Amino acid sequence: MRDRVVAQLDAAVRAPLTLVTAPAGWGKTAALVAWARTARLGDGNEAPVVRWVTSHSAHGADVPGQLLGALSTQPDDELDKTGEWYEDDLLKAVDALDRPHIVVVDDVREISDPEALTELESLVRHGMGQLHLVLSCRRDPALPLYRWRVNGSLTEMRTNDLSLTITETAQLLAAHDVVLPGSTLYALHSITEGWPAGVRLAAMAMRGHPEPERVLDDGGAFSTAVGDFLTGEVIDSLPADTRQLLLDTAVAPRLNAGLVEAITGRDDGARVLAELKGSNAFLSRNAGPGGWYRFHPLFARTLHAELLRRNPERVPELHRRAAAWHATYGIPAEALRHALLAEDWHGAVEVLDRHWPDIVGGVRYDRPHEAAPHAPGVEEAADPHLVLAFAAERLRVGDLDGARDFLRRSDRDGGSPMLAGFAAAEAWLAGDARRTLAALPDLHPNTDEVRALALLDEGEARLRLGELAAAGAPLHGALVLAQRAGMAQAQVRAASQLAVLESTRGRLRAAARLGRQALVTADRFGITDATDLGWVRMALASVYGEWDRIAEADRLLDEGLDLAAGDPDLLVAIATVRARLRHGAGRLAAALEVLHAARRELGGAPLAPAVERALALTEAELRISGGDLGAARRLVATGGDPDVFPGWAACVDASAALVEGKAAAAASTAAQFATPSTDSALTWTVHAAILTSLAGRALGDRNRVLRGLETALDIAEEESFRRPFLVGGHPVRDLLANFAPLLPVYHPLAAELAAGSSPLAGGSRGGGDGNLVEPLTERELTVLRYLQGTMSNLEIASTLYVSVNTVKTHVKNIYRKLHAGRRREAVERARELRLL
Structure with a gap:
């Protein structure tokens, strides 16, 4: 079991009541079982008695009685023969305890009996430090949790605490003999969002599969297993009216009260969403002012599949309602998508003609859970604007080949600003910033919307080319015009790219302000899965790294990875920031491994000039810390465009x-x-x-x-x-x-920094090698630094541009001089001698 979660439980159970609350399959029981084996209280020296109760009661009325049984020193057959418990019984049992007890009540489905709730309240108030109660639930019990949060009687572990990190996801896969390339691992973590059951089901489907990366999208064993689990554990257990509401809203990956009411015809959308979130029905609320909720990606996929299976005739009308609502409330890209899925060709063309600058300007790899809209028939395809509507949808989800196919079909309206806007977007998706700039002269800025798009394309292209001084003015102008014209997606994109620009220029406060602005605007319009938001998180992580707020920076980078699938520039940008964080913590080998992993993932794919240069210069910094000055200088001279x-x-x-x-x-x-x-x-x-x-x-x-x-x-x-x-x-x-x-x-x-301790040794040997009979050479010291990580001899040789036999010779000499027989022993000995 994960040490991180066990440590969190250790800290949590010091309060009288601990709630472990998460939906089905989040590993609540597994975490509690692993923790119970090593449970400690206080300073870690006091081993409490741990009692385990499993509650499957529909109403939870028997929970106090089960607690009494767990705490009583009498055999079960000596308890009250009626099987009932009385008001003072539990308190008396607690008073009789001679040492701390932790009682874990697992799988509490519901506690609604008033008498049971009163008894539990009494326990929390009067546990006298001897009783620590842990409730494992799928939803919060009807207890005064708000009061206990304030007075410190309650600690909580929820979905985010139990979710697997990317590293833990890789470890769980490895336990099933599944090793994935980084891009597929990120995609899996993105779609599962750390849901342990989902990762385990993916591992089972991928084990032995010739192309494990296809498992996530092939509709085969993984999709079936996830669908069966979620249908049986969640969907079918809901009341009929709630289940129908979920199925109807499955056409929209993101929901707010107004959209729920528009799709379903109800007038209580806010209450319904709050209740669904409270019941942990795989629905989460976005932070911020927008009032938006979203389904877990796998739950959304399952719901939509169930809708198509149970009520296929309702789907077109549900999409029409969603399209009308999005068109009214200023989210044209979603309106276009729903119109196409409803096969409302006239409505789709109308939305595109009115809002194409914002739709094209907001092109970013979104993650809709539905299949692509069906292409129009021969007769409908005669309308070039309808074909462009399909091209816009393909651009939005990052399908370059599909977008190009539709753009070729529509090439009968050449020279129009709309077609120029599509050409610039296609060039951006292809990673060709110079071609994006070349398309802009035909993007005649005759309205604020078109001018905003033209400035946005220019500013982002110049940023990718590393022309920082030239990127600022167009991006600022685009943001102002987008705000004035009410272009939701363009506002998010402009603020995002400005945050990246300012963080790159070292204007840290401006970058943080713009990054937060981008996230708030995105939340207001329900834009949660755009790749731009991955760039925002990368920029904010860079800022926090410069501020030495490393934990926050790492968290932002992990969130950015969930949005980076399919964007090699973003993947590499995240890797460079993470490598610099590792370097700052004195973990040189780990920092280099981050960069080498990024290069392996690229597989030779081209990068934007600014990203390519940042990758080379970051590695050059690391090589200097490793003592390899020649490699550092080669990277500066030949790694990317020297003018960047x-x-x-x-x-x-x-x-x-x-x-x-x-x-x-x-x-x-x-x-x-x-x-x-x-x-x-x-x-x-x-x-x-x-x-x-x-x-x-x-x-x-x-x-x-x-x-x-x-x-x-x-x-x-x-x-x-x-x-x-x-x-x-x-x-x-x-x-x-x-x-x-x-x-x-x-x-x-200056005084603050002078008094602090540096995480780095500055490349110094610290004089420790004076304890060695035969000191290490400079090259042996360089190899020694790499031995701290997990790089193989071959990888170290590749890094140092020497043969693997040379590295083996250095390693052999290091072991001899340090009197070590293996890598770990050599590293430990070197640290004792302050060589590392």
Whole structure:
């Protein structure tokens, strides 16, 4: 069982009452069983008595009686022969306890009997520290939970706590002898959202399958198994009217009160959604102001399949109602999708003609759970705008070949702004930013909507090309126009790309503000699965990493991965941010493995110039920390377009020069970017200023030290930078401690950072190798650093551009010099000697 969940339970059960609440298949019982084997209270030295009760009662009225049986010291046949329990019995049993007891009541379906509820309330109030009650439920019991949350009597574990992480998903698959490539693993985690039962069913279907990546979409054993489980455990257990409501709303992957009422004809949509969420019917509410809910992806797929099986005649009308509602409330892409699924060709063309800039401008890999709309017949296909409507739908879900096919069929309206907009969108989907720019002259900006789309396409293309200075103005202009024109999807896309731009430029506060704006706007319009939101999370993770808020950054990267399937640029961008986080934590081998995994996943696929350059420069930073300066310089010289991120490249070159003891060269290289300017990226201004300060100290140039340090601290305090100082290790802390007090303005940040401990050793051996009879060579130290991770000798050889036999020789020498017989022993010995 996962150590993470067991640790959470250990912390949770210190309260009088713990609720473990999640839908079917979320591993509640498995988690409790694993935890109960090692349960501890207090400081971990006190082993309580753990009693287990399984409740299958329809009403839960017997729960207090079962608790009494679990706590009583008498045999069961000596309890009240009537089988009844009385008001004071449980409290007396608790008073008689001579040591702490934890009673786990598993599978509590419902507790509605007033007397049972009163008795449980008394237990929570008067447990006297001796009784800790754990209830495992599919929905919250009718107890005063709000009151206990306030006074600290209640702790809770819910779906998010029990959901598998991506790493845990991979571990569960491996236990079934299934190993997936990263892209398929991310897709599986995205569609299961960490639901343990879903991952297990996928593992069973994938085991031995010749193409396991096809299992998720082939409608075979996996889909059948999931459908059978969810139908039997959830759908068929619901009241008939609730079940019908769920089936009717299955046409929409996202719901709010108004949409529910439009589809079903009811007038209590808000109440219904709140009750369904409270009952844990695989429905979750999005955070934010929009009032949107969404089904779990696998539950949505199952519901839709059941709708088609039970009520196929209702489906077109349900889609028509959904299309009308979305058209009225400003979400044209959804209106178009529903019109096509209803085969309402006239309605689809009308929506496209009125809103095509927002529909095309919002093209991002959405994840609708339904099959593609059926293509029009020969007669309908004579309308080029209807064919374009189908092209828009294919673009929206990332189907490049399907989009191109429909665009070829529609090429009888050449030269129109609409067709130019589609051409730019198709070029973007193909990853060709320069072709996107080439299509823009034909996108005549005769309205705010068209101008917003043109600016958005230009700004994003320039951002992907690494032309940061040229990307800002069009993206800002697009956001303003999109807001003025009420273009929901264009607003989300513009704010998302601006967040990416500002995080890349080191404008951290602006990036955080724009990222939050994108997420709030997306929630207001029910846009939850767009790839742009993956880019937002990547940008915010980068910001949090610079702020040294690592746990939040990691969480955002995991969320971004769920939206990255099919977008290699986003997958690699996430990998570069994660590698820099690992590097900042002193985990060099783990950071390199993140980048190598990303390269393997690419399989040679082309990247946007900015992403390709960021990947090369990130690896170059890591190679310097590993002592491989030659590889770092090769990456700077040949890794991507050298005109992209010149400040970053200069910092890498200056860092390498400092390691070589060439302080004058380092100072000269870094000085070009050590002064803030309108077009500069503040991240690299801070790094360059720190490097010039370090070089100045090596040169004995006190003025250079103070100038560089003052520039770095001024920017850092304005934008809350932390990482550039932390990764600098002891040399930077020494600068802060000895020179910051000499600056004309006091910087509180300097004192804070100087007092903190660096997660990195700065590449120093720390003098520990003096304990070795035969010191390690520089190349052996480099290999030793890689031995901390899980890279094979072959992978290390590939990384260092040497033969595998050379690596084996180095490893053999390391073992001999460290008196170690295997990798782990060598790493432990090296850490004892402060070599790592």
